[in-house]
Amino acid sequence: DIGSAGASPSLSRQGSWVCSELPKLQVGRMATAARGPRMSAAVGGRRMRGGRRIKFEDESPPKPYDWRCTPDHGKAPAPSAATPKAGRAEEDVGEPPDGIVKLQSAEGEVFEVRAALLWASSLIRSVVADPGLDEEIPLPKAPTEIVAFFLRLCDPSRRADDGLGLRDISEEEFGGLIWLAKLLDMQRVLLQPLAHLVNDEFPDVHVGIPAEMQMLLVRHTSDTLQSAALCHILRSVVHAPMSKMYASGIVLAITPMIASPDENVRAAAFEALMNFRVVEAKLVLLEHRDFGARANANRFLREATRSEETVGAVLQLAANHHSFLVREAAAKALGGIASVGHELAVQTLADLLADEAREVREAASGALRDIGGTDDPVVIAAVIRQVLSEDWPVRSAALVVLAAIAPSKRELVEDLATAMQNGGATMAKMAAARVLQSMRSVTELRDNTQRDSEEQHDDIAGANGSPPSSLAGPRWGDESEEED
Numbered sequence: 001d002i003g004s005a006g007a008s009p010s011l012s013r014q015g016s017w018v019c020s021e022l023p024k025l026q027v028g029r030m031a032t033a034a035r036g037p038r039m040s041a042a043v044g045g046r047r048m049r050g051g052r053r054i055k056f057e058d059e060s061p062p063k064p065y066d067w068r069c070t071p072d073h074g075k076a077p078a079p080s081a082a083t084p085k086a087g088r089a090e091e092d093v094g095e096p097p098d099g100i101v102k103l104q105s106a107e108g109e110v111f112e113v114r115a116a117l118l119w120a121s122s123l124i125r126s127v128v129a130d131p132g133l134d135e136e137i138p139l140p141k142a143p144t145e146i147v148a149f150f151l152r153l154c155d156p157s158r159r160a161d162d163g164l165g166l167r168d169i170s171e172e173e174f175g176g177l178i179w180l181a182k183l184l185d186m187q188r189v190l191l192q193p194l195a196h197l198v199n200d201e202f203p204d205v206h207v208g209i210p211a212e213m214q215m216l217l218v219r220h221t222s223d224t225l226q227s228a229a230l231c232h233i234l235r236s237v238v239h240a241p242m243s244k245m246y247a248s249g250i251v252l253a254i255t256p257m258i259a260s261p262d263e264n265v266r267a268a269a270f271e272a273l274m275n276f277r278v279v280e281a282k283l284v285l286l287e288h289r290d291f292g293a294r295a296n297a298n299r300f301l302r303e304a305t306r307s308e309e310t311v312g313a314v315l316q317l318a319a320n321h322h323s324f325l326v327r328e329a330a331a332k333a334l335g336g337i338a339s340v341g342h343e344l345a346v347q348t349l350a351d352l353l354a355d356e357a358r359e360v361r362e363a364a365s366g367a368l369r370d371i372g373g374t375d376d377p378v379v380i381a382a383v384i385r386q387v388l389s390e391d392w393p394v395r396s397a398a399l400v401v402l403a404a405i406a407p408s409k410r411e412l413v414e415d416l417a418t419a420m421q422n423g424g425a426t427m428a429k430m431a432a433a434r435v436l437q438s439m440r441s442v443t444e445l446r447d448n449t450q451r452d453s454e455e456q457h458d459d460i461a462g463a464n465g466s467p468p469s470s471l472a473g474p475r476w477g478d479e480s481e482e483e484d
Contacts, residue, residue: 063261064259064260064261065258065259065260065261065266066259066289067258067259067266067270067288067289067290068287068288068289068323069287069288069289069321069323069325069326070289070323071322071323072322072323072324072356072357075322075323097115097116097128098114098115098116099114099115099128100112100113100114100115101113101114101115101118101124101127101128101137102135102136102137103136103137103139103147103151104136104137104138104139105139105142105143105144105146105147106139106140106141106142106143106144107143107144109144109147110136111147111148111151113151115128117151117154117155118154118184118186120185120186120188120189121184121185121186122185123137123183123184123185124184139180139183141176141179141180142176142179142180142183143173143176145173146173146176146177146180147180149169149173149177150177150180150181150189153189153190153193154186154189166193166194166197177190178190178210178213182212187212187213187216188216188220190213191213191216191217191220191221192221192224194209194213194217194221195217195221195224195225196224198217198225198226198229198233199224199225199226199229211237211240211241211242212240212246214233214236214237214240215237215240215242215246215249215250217233218230218233218234218237218250218253218254219249219250219252219253220253222253222257227262227264227265228264230257230265230268231264231265231267231268234254234257234265234268234269234271234272235268235271235272235275237250237272238250238272238273238275238276239275244278247276247278247280247281248280250276251273251276251278251280251281251284252280254269254272254273254276254281255269255273255284257269258270258273258288270288270290270293273285273293274293274296277300279300279301279304279307279310282296282297282300282301282304283297283310283313283314283317285297286298286314286317286326286329286330286333287317287321287323287326289325294325294326294329297329297333298329298332298333298336301314301333301336301337302333302336302337304337306337306338306339310337311334311337311338311342311345314330314333314334314337315330315334315344315345315348317329317330318330318331318334318348318349318352319348319351319352324355324356324357324359324360325359327352327355327357327360327363328357328359328360328363329363331349331352331360331363331364331367332363332366332367334348334349334367334371335363335366335367335368335369335370335371336370338367338371339371340371340372340373341371341372341373341376341378341379342371343378345367345371346368346371346372346378346379346382347382349364349367349368349371350364350368350379350382350383350385350386350398352364353365353368353383353386353394353397353398353401354386354389354391354394358393361393361394361397362397364397365397365398365400365401368383368401368405369401369404369405372401372404372405373405374405374406374407375405375406375407375408375409376405379405380402380405380406380409383398383401383402383405384398384402386398387399387402387416392420392425392427392428393427393428395420395428396420396427396428396431396432399413399416399417399420399431399432399435400431400434400435402416403417403435403438403439410439413435413439414436414439417432417433417435417436418432418436420432421433421436
């Protein structure tokens, strides 16, 4: 039983617990409390009883999902370095004048419209800016009904919130409406009515919406769309062909959705970024706490067209991110997207050899072996600085890289490895021993290959009736031996 307010915790004669510390209940309609076995709600939860929602005062709204990797101990999260840039900034169009614009429909009917009503259109602004142009603007593919309907959408005083009759027009008329909005560069006029229509008629209405309008819906009306409709559009829009500007805008709109409290929207946004084959989406996934997302981004970046802009964004993540998981993923990506000998990438990866996380050091070591080239003096100098570090994990990682990128510096590598074996931590000695053993194995393999080649040559010569190279006499051009 739940006792009245002020009752102290105790056990009643029947053994039930009475405690005043339980949170107060807020119940809709006429009910003011729920008592005894009739209450079916657990502490902190919600239940429906008799059409009434039982809610506890201390119940907080759902929090956004934290999708980014957890910062390292003692590091504060910094602003994301991979946030995509907006596709196009809002243009300052200034104050509209008091002029009149004339629009001519396909049937020849002329509409006289205040310029302020269509001032968002770049076409209308250019017409108004030309004082010598006072002719009608022809709209050959827009019937009179479509022009009138579009002008009604543009008028805020006549705009409704129920789709403005979009559900009553045919597919052909809807296509003409979109053509007119695109011609005047005023597609956003359709977005709010279209969002209401999608919510009311989903999923049937989704089929007739062009991909470009779906992109605009995602970018500008995601807060208006219902969860099911938004998820469906998210999963389909990423497969539509689009320019780089649109791609950046779509990624910018989708990125906040992977932190949505709605699990379905969050899953759809995550799936969209995973399937979206653009660099901007993969730079976002490099920061995701899911290992599969970072691996997906890494694979795509290694296969994508290399550009200095992409390398710069990944370098910033590798050098400055607060999570070692992101630095590890970025270091691996650099091994595939940076060119051999890339000066800034080499320096960043050499610095990561001194990272406090073992995973980052190993990733940097592998990337340096990929882009460090062979016997490059700049790369060798950067790695040697880390070989001389006081920390044995740093020395061990750098020594492995040096042995791989400087085959002509064999004596130097052997001296450094021997010095590491003779002093320092046990793990450092083991790393030096592995390097020396690897170098011996390479030497033995080269000698064995050369020996096998000589033996194969001798076998071929013997099969042809010629003596082996080691027993063969002088050639015809050599000085002949003295006769007995």
